[in-house]
Amino acid sequence: xxxxxxxxxxxxxxxxEVTGGADPVxxxxxxxxxxxxxxxxTGPDVVHLVGADGAPVTAAxxxxxxxxxxxxxxxxxxxxxxxxxxxxxxDGAVRELPVPVAASxxxxxxxGAELGGRDERAAxxxxxxxxxxxxxxxxxxxxxxxLPFDAEVLQALRAADxxxxxxxxxxxxxxxxxxxxxxxxxxxxxxxxxxxxxxVLYADDxxxxxxxxxxxGRGD
Amino acid sequence: xxxxxRHTFDDDAQLVMxxxxxxxxxxxxxxxxxxxxAALDRVDEVVAAGAEIVDIGGVKAAPGxxxxxxxxxxxxxxxxxxxxxxxxxxxxxxxxxxxxxxxxACAAGADLMNDAWGGVDPGLAEVxxxxxxxxxxxxxxxxxxxxxxxxxxxxxxxxxVLERTVALADRAVAAGVSRDSVLIxxxxxxxxxxxxxxxxxxxxxxxxxxxxxxxxxxxxxxFVGETLDVPLQERLVGTLATTAVCSWHGARVYRVxxxxxxxxxxxxxxxxxxxxxxxxxxxxxA
Numbered sequence: 001x002x003x004x005x006x007x008x009x010x011x012x013x014x015x016x017e018v019t020g021g022a023d024p025v026x027x028x029x030x031x032x033x034x035x036x037x038x039x040x041x042t043g044p045d046v047v048h049l050v051g052a053d054g055a056p057v058t059a060a061x062x063x064x065x066x067x068x069x070x071x072x073x074x075x076x077x078x079x080x081x082x083x084x085x086x087x088x089x090x091d092g093a094v095r096e097l098p099v100p101v102a103a104s105x106x107x108x109x110x111x112g113a114e115l116g117g118r119d120e121r122a123a124x125x126x127x128x129x130x131x132x133x134x135x136x137x138x139x140x141x142x143x144x145x146x147l148p149f150d151a152e153v154l155q156a157l158r159a160a161d162x163x164x165x166x167x168x169x170x171x172x173x174x175x176x177x178x179x180x181x182x183x184x185x186x187x188x189x190x191x192x193x194x195x196x197x198x199x200v201l202y203a204d205d206x207x208x209x210x211x212x213x214x215x216x217g218r219g220d
Numbered sequence: 221x222x223x224x225x226r227h228t229f230d231d232d233a234q235l236v237m238x239x240x241x242x243x244x245x246x247x248x249x250x251x252x253x254x255x256x257x258a259a260l261d262r263v264d265e266v267v268a269a270g271a272e273i274v275d276i277g278g279v280k281a282a283p284g285x286x287x288x289x290x291x292x293x294x295x296x297x298x299x300x301x302x303x304x305x306x307x308x309x310x311x312x313x314x315x316x317x318x319x320x321x322x323x324x325a326c327a328a329g330a331d332l333m334n335d336a337w338g339g340v341d342p343g344l345a346e347v348x349x350x351x352x353x354x355x356x357x358x359x360x361x362x363x364x365x366x367x368x369x370x371x372x373x374x375x376x377x378x379x380x381v382l383e384r385t386v387a388l389a390d391r392a393v394a395a396g397v398s399r400d401s402v403l404i405x406x407x408x409x410x411x412x413x414x415x416x417x418x419x420x421x422x423x424x425x426x427x428x429x430x431x432x433x434x435x436x437x438x439x440x441x442x443f444v445g446e447t448l449d450v451p452l453q454e455r456l457v458g459t460l461a462t463t464a465v466c467s468w469h470g471a472r473v474y475r476v477x478x479x480x481x482x483x484x485x486x487x488x489x490x491x492x493x494x495x496x497x498x499x500x501x502x503x504x505x506a
Contacts, residue, residue, distance in 0.1 A: 011371070012371055012373075018415070020414075020446070020447075021449075022449070055373065057373040061373035061374055061375065062371070062372075062373055062413060062415060062416075063413075063415035064374070064376075064377055064415055064416065064418075064419040065415060065418060065419050065422065066415060076371065076373070132370055136283070136284070138368075139368045139369070139370035139371075140367075140368070140370060141283035141284075141367075141368070142283075177370065209370075
């Protein structure tokens, strides 16, 4: 069974060496650390790392010339997830689930339900971001549907409402550059099998991309 | 020899291309030369300051209000004709990705098509070939025009720059552009984050080694701002430092806002390199 879950975003900015001398996401980084520590404190035997599949990258893919990075190239979401786990002090078992970005909502929910139904004491760390089109300075410029879309996601996360997450439209998410949709829907599938309480530790868009950090603990 | 439309330059010449925006919203001048008379004043000023090339643009690079081809033509083409008449000895470049704009601009007297978005419209090079104009082949990482980089990642950004720009250069020659009228541009900040722009600067000699003349567009860009943590109006020093490094690596054309300062840097580097004698040396020599 799933003991607890954490949701974090996965911008390259969370790789500390990529941001240069200053740390422009200190608050976000701290929130991620708190979320992971809370989830790992439930004493899982294994952590499932869930995030969007993608081209394999390392920190040097984003920051050539920065501190040498000997890590293996993996999709960005997993790269950030591995780093967050390491920074939270986790050295136990990790299983990675790269979710195809084109996976349908139903497929994602099924993947999550399968994770949630396993006979093991597991924690879930889900990597997913909101829209990157939240304003004129955003990476994807403005799409007026971005703010209501992210608000809907945030409400669903606050309410730990798996059904609302599962209902998110894949096509709209893609258009809004909301990379988190498949991972959120895996989370939805995993949450379906029990009652949950959630806590949102961070929700903001300092650079035009919506980041949410949340934890989910069992409410039953 | 470098042939830019009606004009030719020696291989060791370092050329300054002054930015003249016919836009209401470009990031640095914020519409200062949107009006035709203000833009002509700007051209007079940069030509007097020694710019060999003026680069006329009708669409800001960042996302913003839609500017269709008809509006871009309205902003640029008559102005090209006016500059042609007023300054017959200046090279006229037009900053566009659209072939239909390029065609009108060439007919009005443009010498150079500055295709800053990586050749998204292959027709633009064909137009340049047809009119005997030159073309800039820029790396934009495969991004569409007027988009920002979002988590762009490269195994090796310089390898990607070399592969794409050399392929575009070959394509331009195949489309009829004269071999001595093709430049390549690493496209600082286009499809690149700050680290990527620093890397292409650090390794610009690899672009120069392709044999194609290299143009760099560095002026006051965000990679300077992020590297030095300075706002828009405080990026000149960082721009000029980058200019010096590119010049040392062998870049040939510099697209800039500040002409006088750029020229001083290029002259200084050329004198250090030994290709330009100092203006006046008496100290210790009398």
